[in-house]
Amino acid sequence: MERIVFRDVSKIFTLGGGRKLIQGHMRDWFHPAQRRKFTALCDINLTMREGESLAVVGANGAGKSTLLNLATRLCYPDKGVVEVNGRLAAVLELGNGFHGDLTGAENLRLCAALSGLSRQRVSEVFGSMVDFSGVGEFINQPLRTYSAGMVMRLAFSVAIHVDPDILVVDEVMAVGDQAFQAKCFERMLDFRRQGKTILCVSHAPETLRRMCDRAIWLDHGQIVARGSLDKVMTAYNGRTTNPV
Amino acid sequence: MWTGDYVFVLENLVMKDFKIRYRNMSLGVFWSLLNPLIMMGVLTFVFTVVFPNNTIKSFPVFVLCGLMPYNFFALAWASGTNCLVDNAGLVKRVPIPRLVLPVASVLSNCVHLLIQIVVLLSFALAFGFGVNRYWWWLPLVWLLEIIFVMGLVMLCSAIDVYVRDVRYAVESSNLVLFWLVPIFYGFEVIPQRLAGIYEYNPVAALVLALRKILMEATPPPSTLMWKLTGSSLLVFVVGLMTFKGLERRFYEHL
Numbered sequence: 001m002e003r004i005v006f007r008d009v010s011k012i013f014t015l016g017g018g019r020k021l022i023q024g025h026m027r028d029w030f031h032p033a034q035r036r037k038f039t040a041l042c043d044i045n046l047t048m049r050e051g052e053s054l055a056v057v058g059a060n061g062a063g064k065s066t067l068l069n070l071a072t073r074l075c076y077p078d079k080g081v082v083e084v085n086g087r088l089a090a091v092l093e094l095g096n097g098f099h100g101d102l103t104g105a106e107n108l109r110l111c112a113a114l115s116g117l118s119r120q121r122v123s124e125v126f127g128s129m130v131d132f133s134g135v136g137e138f139i140n141q142p143l144r145t146y147s148a149g150m151v152m153r154l155a156f157s158v159a160i161h162v163d164p165d166i167l168v169v170d171e172v173m174a175v176g177d178q179a180f181q182a183k184c185f186e187r188m189l190d191f192r193r194q195g196k197t198i199l200c201v202s203h204a205p206e207t208l209r210r211m212c213d214r215a216i217w218l219d220h221g222q223i224v225a226r227g228s229l230d231k232v233m234t235a236y237n238g239r240t241t242n243p244v
Numbered sequence: 245m246w247t248g249d250y251v252f253v254l255e256n257l258v259m260k261d262f263k264i265r266y267r268n269m270s271l272g273v274f275w276s277l278l279n280p281l282i283m284m285g286v287l288t289f290v291f292t293v294v295f296p297n298n299t300i301k302s303f304p305v306f307v308l309c310g311l312m313p314y315n316f317f318a319l320a321w322a323s324g325t326n327c328l329v330d331n332a333g334l335v336k337r338v339p340i341p342r343l344v345l346p347v348a349s350v351l352s353n354c355v356h357l358l359i360q361i362v363v364l365l366s367f368a369l370a371f372g373f374g375v376n377r378y379w380w381w382l383p384l385v386w387l388l389e390i391i392f393v394m395g396l397v398m399l400c401s402a403i404d405v406y407v408r409d410v411r412y413a414v415e416s417s418n419l420v421l422f423w424l425v426p427i428f429y430g431f432e433v434i435p436q437r438l439a440g441i442y443e444y445n446p447v448a449a450l451v452l453a454l455r456k457i458l459m460e461a462t463p464p465p466s467t468l469m470w471k472l473t474g475s476s477l478l479v480f481v482v483g484l485m486t487f488k489g490l491e492r493r494f495y496e497h498l
Contacts, residue, residue, distance in 0.1 A: 013496060025407070055298055072339045075495035088339070096337045101264045113256040114338050116248030 002085060002093045003166050003197040004071055006046040009080035012068050015037045040066040042221045044080070047075075053082035053198035055208040055229060056217035057236050064201045067218065068092065068170050071199060077166075086165030086197070089115060093170070094155035104135055104154055108145050109159045134159040134180065153180055160187040166197040185210060205233060258347035262355055268438055276356045277363055281309050287311075287428050299425040300430060302371045302459065303374045309454040311428030312360050317447045318355035318418040321421065324397030325414045330404050330429065332498040342491045354390060361386070368458045376461040385453045385464065388476045395480030398487040405497050426451055443471045446479075 017034040028035060041063045049055055050221055055062045066242055069075050070082050072090040073201050097114050098107045101109060111123045119242040129141050133154045135146070143151060169188075191198060208215065215232035217239075225235045299374045300306050315367060327349040328335055330343070333404045335342060361382075369375070425448045426434070442448050442473055449472040452465035467479040 001451055046245075057486045069495070074336060076492050090339055093333075093337045095464075096333045099260060099264055101267050102260060106260070106263065110256045114334070114340050115251065117252075118249040119252040221454055 001050045002047055003050055003052075004046070004199065005050040005081075005083040005086075005189040006044045006067075006070070007083075008080055008083045009041060009044040009070065009077045010039065010149075011041040011063075011070060011075070012078045013040055025158060029072040039078035039221050041070070041077075044221075044223060046216070046223075048166075048197055048199065050197055051195040052214060053192060053200065053212040055212035055232075056199070056218060057208070057215060057232065059205075062218040063221040064218055066221075067169060068168050068199065071166075072168055076130045081235075084166065087163075088168060089158040089159070089162035091156075091170065092105040092168070094152050094159070095192070096155075098143055098151065098155065101142055103142055104133075104139040104146065105130070107109070108133075108139075108154060108158060111155065112161070115162045117160055117162060120139065123189075127160050129157045132183070149177070156180075157185060160184065164196065166199065167191055169198070169202075171202050184220075201209045209234070247418055248253050248340070250341075250344065250470070252315065254348050254351060255346055258345065258352040258355065261348070261352035276359045278306065280315055280360060280363070282310050283311055283315075285316060291428055299432075302373075305367050305373065305459060306370045306455065307428055308367055308432075309458060310425065310451045312364050312455065313355075313389060313450040314422065314427055316353060316360065316427050317389065318349050318421065319356075320393045321400070322411070322414055322418060323353065323397055323413050324349040324393070325400040325404050326403045327397070328494065329408065329411075329498065335494050337496055342494060343398070346401045346487070347394065348392065349401075350394045350397050353393075357386070357390075360375050364454075364458075371383060373458055376457075378457045378461060378463045385450055385469075385472065388472050389446060389450050391480050392476035394485035394492045395476070395478075398483035399479070402483075402487045402490040402494075405494050406431065421447065424448070431455075443468050444475050446472055446476050449475075473491075 004018070005018075015038055044067065056067060058064050062083075066075075068090070070077055071084060072088060072092070073082075073084070076082075097111050099110075102110070108126070109122060112129070113119075115127075123178065133139075133150075133156075135150050135154060138146060138150065143154075146154070185207075186197075192211065198211060200211055212229050214227065215225075215229045216223050217232050217236050219239075225232050260338045266275070269275060271278070284304055284307055288303050291300075292303050324346055331345055334340065334345065384418045394397075401416060424495075425445065426442070431439070431442070432451050443452070450466055452468060453472070456462050463489050
């Protein structure tokens with residue numbers, strides 16, 4: 001079964017330069033050709049089948065995050081088609097939707113609801129989420145009293161309790177201390193063993209090696225290499241690319 | 245496709261708004277009651293002592309019938325307009341249906357509305373206006389007001405993403421509306437040729453309906469109800485369609 005399909009996908013951002021005064025709007029309106037464009041992704045073709053795990057590597061600004069955002073439907077392509085089949089969970093930025101004045105438990109519930117967990121599922125796994133985060137009795141304290149590491153652990157424990165068909169992960173693995181990272185890895189590997197589809201961005205080769213078997217290398221919005229992880233990583237490590 | 249639990253998400257977002265607004269206040273939810281009551285006191289003082297009038301009886305109830313709908317409307321509209329920009333992190337990073345944000349924003353104001361309706365009804369009873377069978381109209385007229393505000397919030401929050409000036413326009417409109425909605429004056433003093441137009445304003449229509457029901461124990465006039473229903477539904481549909489049309493590019497503009 002095809003989980004994610006990109007067909008000739010391009011994403012172009014208009015560089016507004018923060019022009020929000022009325023003359024800026026008028027200029028955009030009357031001279032649309034003069035708007036400066038930035039092509040974040042250009043004619044991307046990509047198919048991910050069930051059980052595949054794909055790593056996306058590339059320099060900063062190469063379009064990795066845009067690719068992930070298109071797959072999660074946070075934004076829409078300007079050209080081409082993005083198809084996604086199945087329940088998708090995205091871990092793009094940890095701690096989004098958290099609020100400092102709410103307690104850890106309240107934040108957990110809110111974040112779980114936003115991630116698409118049902119009321120019943122939250123009441124089932126709530127204890128397990130608290131255990132996994134390891135924040136202990138702090139769970140009923142306001143989030144602003146937490147250390148940065150604790151906030152991240154809380155956020156991550158929500159993310160791994162979403163039970164998706166497709167998991168999209170954007171550079172969030174470097175969370176918490178070593179023991180916690182090991183726990184997170186273990187859960188990610190579980191996902192793989194269960195035959196879930198994983199789309200993953202990371203700059204840590206070790207992370208990718210353990211999680212993915214295929215890879216693509218993005219450069220200036222284009223796929224410059226694809227294939228087995230080792231092959232792409234070798235090519236990527238010997239790269240000579242210009243920074244954007 | 246997001247396949248989560250809409251009711252659960254809305255409930256959590258509403259609870260979040262409610263909790264963070266009052267958690268650090270020692271008086272807690274009482275602020276919800278205190279605000280309109282202070283305004284009621286001031287307006288009653290001004291229009292019974294400074295500018296005495298002999299036509300309006302039970303001025304506190306009269307003015308409360310105007311203040312409650314206006315307060316709800318103004319607060320829900322202003323805070324709802326900012327809901328997408330204020331939650332830019334959610335819009336850009338969490339793949340939830342964006343429509344839940346304006347809806348949750350209005351619903352969290354409905355929690356305060358509920359408290360205030362209780363105050364309004366208690367005042368009506370305390371001033372000797374008994375319960376009458378037309379009280380059945382109350383849920384309907386409030387529901388229409390909520391539909392109206394929700395439409396307006398969907399419309400303005402979506403446009404606010406593109407043109408941030410909208411929030412100031414909304415704030416100014418609210419100041420103007422305080423005078424244009426019959427809060428501290430009666431509907432009778434409005435000239436006949438303008439009265440028809442007044443009824444198209446759902447907030448003004450609601451004020452009028454409340455006074456008819458609570459103070460005069462008569463049902464709201466049917467022309468008024470039709471205008472209220474028509475303008476509320478129209479604004480709701482326009483708001484929903486605008487939101488749906490604009491939401492595809494929220495990501496780029498936040």
